[in-house]
Amino acid sequence: MSPSTRILLALIAGIVAGILIAGFAPQAVDPVTSVAGPIGQAWLNGLQMTIVPLVFSLLVTGVAATAEAAQAGKLAGRAVGLYLIVMAASAIAAAFLTPLFLQLAPLPVESAAALRRALAGAETVQPVPPVGDFIAGIIPANALKASADSNFLSMIVFALVFAFALMRIDAGLRDLVTRLFSGIRDAMLVVIGWVLWIGPLGVFALALVVGAKAGGGAFHALVHYILTVSAVGLVVSLVAYPLAVIGGRVGLAHYVRAGLSTQAVAISTQSSLASLPAMLASSRAMGVPVATAGVTLPLAVAILRATGPAMNFAVAIYVATWFGVPLHAATLAAGALVAMLTSLGSVSLPGTVSFIGAISPVCATLGAPVAPLGLLVAVETMPDIVRTLGNVMWDLATTVTLARGQRVVEDEADTIVEGIEA
Structure with a gap:
């Protein structure tokens, strides 16, 4: 059984157990939650302790690779x-x-309030400063303090400056520093794997508290969350089709047929990397030269997470709306930038592994609490399928678009050569 499946089953079991305790033994709710709450918080702390070194190292290695x-x-x-x-x-x-989706189909007020009460302490979030202070605070006066305070936006700005500065130093030293941060990144991913291995216990404890205090509204809220975030990813994914048709001059029916095998692999593996051989076959079926696909598709798998920024940002906006955090144009713009950058640095792994590290900085930028992510990671399986499907379709769409551009460039070069020869 995969870790994501075990965590999902633990979530369901925890909520059901909490509902049963509240319904049949209400006097036991406080004693049980007083034990389960700290266990769940300890597990969440285990995930959060990896975020700062993971995000910093991902940005440094991601910018260097790009x-x-x-x-x-x-x-x-x-x-x-x-x-x-x-x-x-x-x-x-x-x-x-x-x-827009939250206005069209808002989370019921009762469910939102019950979940806020169930996640003790999560409703206490840092207020977003005025716009002037917010802009001034983007540049960290003390990079170490910004990291220690989990001021992710300032830390990300410093990480970007540091990464671009690496590009200007001696190649040997640059490789040495990049390898160091690659080691830190991989070590943090191992730690996350360990924490997720005991994830069923932590999620069961968190879900038990939620079920006991929020009741059946917890299921309603989680389904609403899955549908909202998946809808955002689905809309972004569908835009890949007109790009392939217009940019790549590929017939819609042809593109759909060619992509079916890739989509099947993406659903079964939830990994763009595992879908690479199928994407190469699909690109050949659409007439993309092997020399072109052999360059662009591996690059797309390594760099392009087309649905990542949208869905990660959607999660952060959802949590902010859930906890009544006001969203202003400046914070949304900063959140969009952070969502893009953290997605750029993310490795090609199942979403359950990178969920906390990729979304926590976005939540912190918006002033939204991070604690709900420990619960939402348990239902990441369905949104992650949408993420992977969208990513592979965008990988194919950009490949056929770049292949057409390559042909245009080659035709222009041939025309110039013929003109010179004439």
């Missing part, structure tokens, strides 16, 4: 540029789509 890829050739440079545009547009789309 910069190196952009310098690998003209095709690679165009691919990286297109991927960055797609990810920026993805984050911006979530800033509009998520509030």
Whole structure:
């Protein structure tokens, strides 16, 4: 049984157990939750302790890898540029789509209030400062203090400056520093794997408290969350089709047929990396030269998370709305930037592994609490399927678009050569 399945079953069991305790032994609610609450919080702390070193190392290694890829050739440079545009547009789309969906289908007031009460302490969040102070605080006066205080936006700005500065130093020293942060990144992922291994216990404890204090409304709220975040990812995923048709000059029916095998692999594995062989076969079926797909698809798997910025940002906006955190244009813009950057640095792993590390900085930027993520990670399986499906379809759409652009460039070069020869 996969870790995500075990965690999901623990969530269901915990909520059901909490509801039964509240219904048949209400006098036991306080004693039980007084024990379960600290256990769940300890597990959540275990996840949170990895966030700062993981995010910093992911950004350093991610920027270094992206910069190196952009310098690998003209095709690679165009691919990286297109991927960055797609990810920026993805984050911006979530800033509009998520509030819209929450207005069309809002979370019931009673369920939201019950869940806030159940997650003790989560409702206490840092107030977002005035716009002027917020902008001034983006540049950290003390990078170590910003990291210690989990001031993710300031820490991310410093990480970016540090990563770009690495590109200007001696290649040997740059490789040494990059390898150091690669080791830190991999070590943190191992720690996250350990914490997720005991995840069923932690999630069961958190869910037990929620079930005892929020009742059946907890299930309603979690289903509402899954549908809202998945809807945002689905809309972003569907935009890949017109890109392939318009940018790649591929017939819609042809693109749909060619992508079916890739989608099947993506659903079964929940991994873009595992879907790479199927994507190569699909790209060949659409007439993409192997020389082009062999460059762009591995780059897309390594860099492009088209649905990541949108869905990560959607989770943060959902939590902020859930806890009544006001969202202003400046914080939404900063949140979109952080969502894009953390997605850029994320490794190609199932969403359950990278969920906390990728979304916590976005929540912190918006002033939303991080504690609910310990509960939401348990239902990440369905949104993660949507993430992976969208990612592989965008990988294919950008590949056929870049292949057409490559053909245009080659045709223009041939025309110039023929003109010179004439």
